[in-house]
Amino acid sequence: MDRLLRYFLQEFIRRGAITFTTANGEKFTCGDGTGPHVFVRFLTADAERRVLRNPELALGEIYMDGNFVVENGSIADALSVLMDQPQALPRWAKPYWRLRYLARHFRQFNLRSRSKNNVAHHYDLDGRLYSLFLDSDKQYSCAYFAHPDMTLDDAQLAKKRHITAKLLVRPGDRVLDIGSGWGGLGLYLAETTGASVTGVTLSAEQLRVSNARAEEKNLSRSARFLLEDYRDIPGPFERIVSVGMFEHVGVDFYDTYFKRCAELLTDDGVMLLHSIGRSEGPDATNPWIAKYIFPGGYIPALSEALASIERAGLLVCDVEILRLHYAETLKAWRERFMARRDEAIQLYDERFARMWEFYLASSEMAFRKQNLMNIQIQLTKRQGIVPMTRDYITHEEAKLRRAELGKRPRLQIAGG
Numbered sequence: 001m002d003r004l005l006r007y008f009l010q011e012f013i014r015r016g017a018i019t020f021t022t023a024n025g026e027k028f029t030c031g032d033g034t035g036p037h038v039f040v041r042f043l044t045a046d047a048e049r050r051v052l053r054n055p056e057l058a059l060g061e062i063y064m065d066g067n068f069v070v071e072n073g074s075i076a077d078a079l080s081v082l083m084d085q086p087q088a089l090p091r092w093a094k095p096y097w098r099l100r101y102l103a104r105h106f107r108q109f110n111l112r113s114r115s116k117n118n119v120a121h122h123y124d125l126d127g128r129l130y131s132l133f134l135d136s137d138k139q140y141s142c143a144y145f146a147h148p149d150m151t152l153d154d155a156q157l158a159k160k161r162h163i164t165a166k167l168l169v170r171p172g173d174r175v176l177d178i179g180s181g182w183g184g185l186g187l188y189l190a191e192t193t194g195a196s197v198t199g200v201t202l203s204a205e206q207l208r209v210s211n212a213r214a215e216e217k218n219l220s221r222s223a224r225f226l227l228e229d230y231r232d233i234p235g236p237f238e239r240i241v242s243v244g245m246f247e248h249v250g251v252d253f254y255d256t257y258f259k260r261c262a263e264l265l266t267d268d269g270v271m272l273l274h275s276i277g278r279s280e281g282p283d284a285t286n287p288w289i290a291k292y293i294f295p296g297g298y299i300p301a302l303s304e305a306l307a308s309i310e311r312a313g314l315l316v317c318d319v320e321i322l323r324l325h326y327a328e329t330l331k332a333w334r335e336r337f338m339a340r341r342d343e344a345i346q347l348y349d350e351r352f353a354r355m356w357e358f359y360l361a362s363s364e365m366a367f368r369k370q371n372l373m374n375i376q377i378q379l380t381k382r383q384g385i386v387p388m389t390r391d392y393i394t395h396e397e398a399k400l401r402r403a404e405l406g407k408r409p410r411l412q413i414a415g416g
Contacts (some may be wrong), residue, residue, distance in 0.1 A: 002026045016081035039071040060288035064354045076361035084369040133337040137184040141244035142326040142374040152332040160188045165396035169193040173238040178230045179245025183210030190223040192403040199225040235264035246275040258312035277375040314379045322374035330364035
């Protein structure tokens with residue numbers, strides 16, 4: 001087993017420096033010696049066999065089980081090496097990828113009941129968990145680091161401001177927030193622009209928190225949140241925004257999603273889609289993420305989203321790629337989570353804490369080392385709805401900053 005493990009790992013790992021200790025105590029080093037030297041250990045022969053059989057699934061599982069240990073540094077340091085190789089996948093893992101790719105339509109076939117169950121799996125966890133690592137407004141999506149020295153809270157506020165600027169929201173506009181989370185963006189829109197916001201979510205926990213926050217801020221009349229599927233909400237709306245929800249739609253429902261948005265959007269309306277994307281072609285969801293974190297989830301290639309947008313008759317007015325912003329967001333989340341890791345163990349257990357640590361670290365490295373990015377796509381139904389140049393974004397952001405000073409939301413941990 002040791003000889004087989006050494007052969008395959010040394011074949012795959014060509015960059016960086018990582019030394020493995022096997023369950024039998026044998027040591028070997030992989031990589032070209034560049035960067036920090038990471039030392040890891042397999043504690044059981046079964047863990048080694050599982051990694052050889054299906055590394056994308058097994059590595060996270062054996063780390064969760066405590067059978068793969070990082071002896072210096074953190075799992076993020078180990079993943080920084082493992083996910084920075086010339087080939088994204090080990091050669092022996094490619095047959096598993098082909099099977100997952102062939103089965104991806106079935107695994108992402110997110111009918112209404114399945115979508116609700118998938119959302120509950122992740123978003124209906126104990127609300128105190130998210131308070132351990134999110135910003136004070138509980139923004140659970142890519143922040144916008146307009147300046148590299150921004151705090152997480154400032155970068156999340158900048159994200160809401162950047163999105164709102166692109167929406168060109170007018171007082172009294174009816175705004176639909178698809179996948180409204182804990183209500184932060186919807187409340188920001190209502191408070192700074194005077195819009196009438198309807199947020200829809202499939203998470204009962206998020207719904208409870210969102211409406212409680214709206215009532216607390218005396219915004220219940222201008223910001224309401226519903227337990228509703230985007231396919232069932234009636235319109236019309238002058239503005240539609242969706243942040244961090246499109247990743248849960250499923251590739252077979254992209255046409256449904258954009259056609260429904262086109263039906264809901266007024267002729268002079270504007271839509272802004274904010275989503276994780278992949279800079280290469282269509283792919284399959286990582287099996288560990290699909291099993292433990294986001295069942296039914298899929299990160300779209302830009303080509304997949306744009307094809308459905310075209311079929312829906314919507315016009316693309318602007319596409320912005322946010323490079324590395326999510327890597328920095330995830331780094332901040334990971335550091336905050338690790339600082340309060342003992343509280344996560346008290347809420348759940350050690351295995352859960354290891355799972356969450358692996359999730360945050362692997363996601364960060366996927367953005368930092370591999371092909372993930374964040375995309376913002378601005379859409380309309382007709383030409384001439386948004387200005388011809390992008391200068392308006394800066395002007396709108398300045399107006400929103402002034403509105404924030406006049407109506408500064410009292411920041412707090414939602415549900416806390």
